[in-house]
Structure formats: C-alpha cells, structure tokens
Amino acid sequence: MPSPHPTTTTTTPTCSSEGASSADPPSPSRVEVDLDAVVENLSHAARAAGHGGYAVVKADAYGHGAEAVVRRLLRLAPEVCRGFCVARPEEAERLLSRLPELARDAGRVELLVLGVFPALLGEERRRELARSRARLGWVPTVGGLDDLAAWAEVAAMDRPVPLHLELDIGMRRSGFDPALLSRAGDILQSSPGLQLRGVFGHFSESEVAGSDVTAQQRRRFAEVVAAHPWLASGVVHLDNTCGLPRDGAGPGEGCAGNLGLPPERLSFRLGGGLYGLDLRRDAGAGSAGRDGEPEWPRPAMRVTTRLAALRPVRRGEGVGYNSTYRAAEDRLIGLLPIGYADGVPRAARGAEVLVGGRRRALAGTVSMDLCCVDLGRLDDEGASHHVGDTVVLLGATTPESPAPSSAPSAAVSAGEWARWSGTISYEVTCRFAQRLPRSYTSSRLPSVTAPDRSR
Incomplete structure (x- = not known):
C-alpha cells in the first residue's frame, strides 16, 4: 500500500546551469539530507x-x-x-x-x-x-x-x-x-x-x-x-x-x-x-538501539557520486599523484568525479566506499576534483561494474541497490571517515557540503523547500 505522504525530494544546486532541471543537477555527486x-x-x-x-x-x-x-x-x-x-x-x-x-x-x-x-x-x-x-x-x-x-x-x-x-x-x-x-x-x-x-x-x-x-x-x-x-x-x-x-x-x-x-x-x-x-558512538561506546529500537541518533546525510570511468591497472602500476597506490595484481580501477574540494578528506587512509552495496577501498591520493576506487580483480569480480553506477561515500545503500549478504556493512559512517582522516565526524559532514548540490527528503511533509546556496 503506498504511503499517504510520499517522499518529497528537492534539490539545491550550488551553481546554476542553464537548461538543467533541479531534479537532474549537472553534478553527478550530491548530498542527500533526510x-x-x-x-x-x-x-x-x-x-x-x-x-x-x-x-x-x-x-x-x-x-x-x-x-x-x-x-x-x-x-x-x-x-x-x-x-x-x-x-x-x-x-x-x-x-x-x-x-x-x-x-x-x-x-x-x-x-x-x-x-x-x-x-x-x-x-x-x-x-x-x-x-x-x-x-x-x-x-x-x-x-x-x-x-x-x-x-x-x-x-x-x-x-x-x-x-x-x-x-x-x-x-x-x-x-x-x-x-x-x-x-x-x-x-x-x-x-x-x-x-x-x-x-x-x-x-x-x-x-x-x-x-x-x-x-x-x-x-x-x-x-x-x-x-x-x-x-x-x-x-x-x-x-x-x-x-x-x-x-x-x-x-x-x-x-x-x-x-x-x-x-x-x-x-x-x-x-x-x-x-x-x-562522538561517543564514534569512540565505540555508542547508542545502538535496545530491544529492537532503532539506533540513536540516526544519520541524516548521504553522499553519493557515480562511476565516471573504468580502467584496467596492471600489476606494479601506480594510481594517482606520487603513485601511493600500486597494484599487487591486475585490478579494475573506477574513477569518481569527487575530490577534496567537495569534502573527501585528502588525509584519509584506508577509506572505503560502497559500490553495488559492497565495500571497496579508495586507491591512491585523493585529488582536488577526483579520486579512484579499487573495484577488484580484472576478472569476473570487476565485470559487474559499469560507468554510471552509484557509489555511496557516506551513508547507506538504498533498496534499489541492496548490499550483498556477504557485505560486512551496508553503510559508511561519518565516524569511519573521521578515523580514516584523524578528525571528528562533525568536521566530516561540514566538509562534504562545500560545493555539492543538496537534496532533501521527507515522508511527512507535502513539500520541502530547499534554500538557494548559489547566492
């Protein structure tokens, strides 16, 4: 039975783009706020x-x-x-x-x-x-x-x-x-x-x-x-x-x-x-729900982008500035059109994102506008990925792209980004909104008006 209050989404672009609709902003990366x-x-x-x-x-x-x-x-x-x-x-x-x-x-x-x-x-x-x-x-x-x-x-x-x-x-x-x-x-x-x-x-x-x-x-x-x-x-x-x-x-x-x-x-x-x-949950002493209650507090931000390109990297080849990542075997690397100017911490070490509901590690140094993700071996493991696939940097997967049952976690938290970057989760979400368009969802309001941050 459909909900009497359907989810409403509005988008706030950070810059104008002639001919682009608010429902389809020019940026493939975005912040979603619940x-x-x-x-x-x-x-x-x-x-x-x-x-x-x-x-x-x-x-x-x-x-x-x-x-x-x-x-x-x-x-x-x-x-x-x-x-x-x-x-x-x-x-x-x-x-x-x-x-x-x-x-x-x-x-x-x-x-x-x-x-x-x-x-x-x-x-x-x-x-x-x-x-x-x-x-x-x-x-x-x-x-x-x-x-x-x-x-x-x-x-x-x-x-x-x-x-x-x-x-x-x-x-x-x-x-x-x-x-x-x-x-x-x-x-x-x-x-x-x-x-x-x-x-x-x-x-x-x-x-x-x-x-x-x-x-x-x-x-x-x-x-x-x-x-x-x-x-x-x-x-x-x-x-x-x-x-x-x-x-x-x-x-x-x-x-x-x-x-x-x-x-x-x-x-x-x-x-x-x-x-x-x-911060208490980030430190491992958090507020998981008791007796079936949902976790509190519930994260409100989700950050996504899309695979912009796929390229093979052969054993021994490096990726990104200074080749801080070198392939130990033939791997498939995905290009993400999001970087530290968008809020992805350049200092992050060991960071992971969700691709197809499965955790994948970032590969190499985060650039200003781009970063790369290791999608697995150049065999059947990488064959399931395609240009345009959604990548979740912060938050959970969606019903449209559920996590495999073998996935260790179907969400990436701000607390994890904080640990990977040597900071706190508050700074993580503040950074992610620097130039990305925002959209807002609410199942309890007939409309949600998003502020125009381009002014």
Missing part, C-alpha cells in the same frame, strides 16, 4: 531529557543546510524544539532574513548566537550589531565581563538586550569564571536594559562514557547556579548530545535532576546528534 531523521533525533532527545531543546544549526547545520533544517523544525512544539543556536551574528541575520516564519516566531523560539564578542568591535560596528539584534531579534550569549559591559553600553542606548550567560565549569575556553559572577551580577543590576534570559555551560569531554570529569562539571554547574539564584531566573541548559540521558537513564539523571527546576525552565543543546553524529 529531514525526518533530523526531526526524530530532536524528538528522541526531548523525550530522554524530559523537556525541549535548542537545535544547533551553526556552520550551515553542520553541512546539512540550516535553512531547510530550521524550516522543518519550526513545525515542532516548544516541548521539543525550544529554539536554535548559531555561532556568528551573520548566520543569524541570514536565517532571519530568509525565513520570515522564524522572525515571526521570535516570541516563541529563541535564536541564540554563541559567538558574539562586541568588546572586539569599534563603536560604529558595535552600533550596527545592536541595530541588527534589535531589528531581527536574535539573542547573544555572553561569557566575559568585557563583553557584558559592551552589551550594557548598547542597552543604555535604549536598545534592550536579552542575553544568556555562559559559565566556565572546566572547559577553560570561554564563559564566566564563577569568581567573577558577583561583578557580572552588579553589571546586570545596574543595567536595566540587559535582560537575563538564560544560563548555560559546556562539557569538555562528555563523549567519554562514564567520565569523572563530566560528572564533576555537572556538579560544579549545579553548585554555581544554586549559589547564585539569580542565574536561574531564565532557562538553564547544560546537556549536549553526549551529555543527554541514555542507555536507560531517566530524565531526572540529567541537568533536571541536579537543579530541581521544572521542565519549562530547562533545556539542552543538540548539535551533532541532531544530524545523527555521535
């Missing part, structure tokens, strides 16, 4: 925490497309999606100018800007920043006395400034040292235009399962907030993807359990987990 997975990941986190959270959409939603993600999540209740977080004022301005529905909902959802440093700006640029904030309604976070004093000057110009304070609970990167909170309180009290909307902290190693450091930082945060009750006058948020309750832990074992505040005063920030990225 918006249903994004919704499910945030909904699961809200159930686990017992309250709504902020969806972190900085860095263009970790490469997934912030405008499409925000537009989809705006349809959720505040008990699930309390608001959004970006890193720069420019990101907030772009979202608010392109998504009028986000601006209209400013009273219901907050758009937090996590990286605003007005103390670094000259007076005129600071005034421009204040006008932008007042006009569009984004909310800055503040982690130091100099920046708090700068916002107080802005507020004194009859431009009220709502804000969230960040506490340093051990990261030693940004946030107020607890010893300076009395001075911060004095500035807030003497500046009626400053409106404290929330307080938050940042774990330094929550991806380490059972970390004593994380437990200490959680206790430290609760102690500081309890010692300065005025901090909890707004929303309180501490947990991130790896800090959220999991593996059977109830909502009371997270931030809520330590502070004793009602759910409407609590929140969390879901960053990588919103897109199915989990």
